[in-house]
Amino acid sequence: MVFTVQPHREALGLKDGQLLVDGKFRGSGDGATWTHHHPATAEVVGQFAIATDEDVDDAVRSARRAFDEGPWPRYGAGKRVQVLRKYGDLLREHADELRGLQALDNGVPLSFGQIYGTSVAIAADIFDHHAGWIDKVGGETLPPYQGGDHLAMTFREPVGVVAAVLPWNAPFVLFAQKLAPALAAGCTVVVKPSEYASFCVIRMVELLIEAGLPDGVVNLVTGPGASTGSALINHPLVDKISFTGSRGVGKLVVEASAGTSKRVSLELGGKSPALVFADAPNVGLAAMTCMGMVTMGLSGQACVAHTRALVHRDVLDEFLASAEMLAGVVTFGNPFDPAVMASPLINQRQLDRVLGYIDKGQEEGARLVTGGKRLDGDFAEGNFVAPTIFADVRNDMTVAREEIFGPVLAVVPFDDEDEAVRIANDTEYGLGAGIYTTDTRRAFRVAKRVRAGMIGINGFQLEPHVPFGGFKQSGLGREGGRSAYEAYTELKTVMMPLTDELM
Structure with a gap:
């Protein structure tokens, strides 16, 4: 092993992770722990508790009591605003520490953790943004439809106990996207981080307590999705599930919600297209943007990455040359090294999965331009795959249809606008898209025709106040903005006569 993350573990003072139930940190009921191995070095990073079914039940019941009997849903707007804004300040104060913990969790380089869309800063801004909705979103008074002397009113009330289930790839922003609107609305929460990114989330929860959150308002359960996550989403006292992850698990969430009609918000990934026309302002920059999304930082392990590049034939060679050039300069290694640009794949299972897709692409006739192999030598202990480009891809090929979640770009040629839109929409997903x-007029015409939830024109940026989510099988609902806040509320109608006559 050429490099090690152990000195950073010691510098950050990482300790074994515990559950948080009713304001108290504790181990699991049966003492079971998860040992986390670093994806870049295979070193043991640390351990944390695996919540049992009974632990999950304790956590949900704590959240239930805090909602039904505790002060948080009954606080005046000013008190909740104060706590959430203080939390935003604490996140900014501890940004370097949290970024280091994330590098120990999922191997995301510190350099990428400073980019706004994946940073602690955007998480703090999301909490600030939702704190601003607390005293602004209310109900309505409606005029009597049938005449008469009575009032018709609506109120927005918190939905109740929320199960927030997080993925491992972007814990800062997704923790904030789920907890900020839930807490702003007056809900209580049980949060389950991915077993591959728990240490930074544990610290984020600790800071929530420091910000002044009452006991039981946020509870934390850690462990694998198959056991801990399943117990949480199936719990009858949970009112709403907010989940980000794979489409397969998303279907299980929907099934779990059916028995008690739980409210559900889902973000389930994508196979997002970038439509690069011959008149793109800078074809080389468009190519590097697409290739950067599937190689830099998360190495393509991002739901909204533009993994299908639909490129006009007139600029295809220029696009491929620029994409290949970027692929050749991506650097790997210790995530704490500021020169490192890309992360390893999260675990051996994902490594094998990505390599299997690369083999499948070649078997089906796609042309491998570059990459396509696991990195060896100094990187042999880690789950590193070289940036990979496939050309001559048809949209019916596996690499163009399935979410690979790795550093693989499928380049599909087109001849005209109608064909580009048809190919873009020929997918079961609909999360994001890019138009170059x-x-x-073409940009807005195509943006209206492409069925995707988030579309960038000549660039792409995440913002704390805009809706994030997709069409079709990319999920249900939106995170971000007023729509997210409202998703953690229920509408209540109240009718009141103003006379003694019956309505």
């Missing part, structure tokens, strides 16, 4: 053109 200097023709403003």
Whole structure:
């Protein structure tokens, strides 16, 4: 092993992780722990408790009591605003520490953790943004439809106990996207981080307590999804599930919600297209943007990455040359090294899965331009795959249809706008898309025709106040903005006569 993350573990003072139930940290009921191995070095990073079914039940019941009997849902707007804004300040104060813990969790380089869309800063801004909705979103008074002397009113009330289930790839932003609107609305929460990114989430929860959150309002259960996660989403006292992850697990969440009609918000990934027209303002920059999304930082392990590049034939060679150039300069290694640009794949299972897709692409006739192999030598202990480009891809090939979640770009040629839109929409997903053109009318025309929830024109940026989510099998609902806040509320109608006559 050429490099090690152990000195950073010691510098950060990492300790074994515990559950948080009713304001108290504790081990699991049966003493079981998860040992986390670093994806770049295979070193043991640390351990944390695996919550049993009984632990999950304790956590949910704690959240239930805090909602039904505790002060948080009954606080005045000003008190909740104060706590959430203080938390935003604490996140900014501890940003370096949290970024280091994430590097120990999932191997995401510190350099990428400073980019706004995946940073602690955007998480703090999300909490600030939702704190601003607390005293602004209310109900309505409605005029009597049938005449008469009575009032018709609506109120927005918190939905109740929320199960927030997080993925491992972007814990800062997704923790904030789920907990900020839930807490702003007055809900209580049981949060389950991925077993591959728990240490930074544990610290984020500790800071919530420091910000002044009452006991039981947020509870933390750690462990694998198959056991801990399943117990949480199936618990009858949970009112709403917010889940980000794979489409397969998303279907299990929907099934779990059916028995008690739990409210559900899902973000389930994508196979997002980038449509690069011949009049793109800078074809080389468009290529590097697409290739960067599937190689830099998360190495393509991002739901919204533009993994299908639909490129006009007139600029195809230029696009491929620029994408290949970027692929050749991506650096790997110790995530604490500021020169490192990309992360390893999260575990051996994902490594094998990505390599299997690469083999499948070649078997089906796609042309391998670069990459396509696991890195060896100094990187042999880690789950590193070289940036990979496939050309001559048809949209019916596996690499163009299934979410690979790795550093693989499938380049599909097209001849005209109608064909590009048809290919873009020929997918079961609909999370994001990119459009590269200097023709403003075309840009908006195509944006209206492409069925995706988030579309960037000549670039792509995450913001704390805009809706995030997709069409089709990319999920249900939106995170971010007013729509997210409202998703953690229920509408209540109240009718009141103003006379002694019956309504």
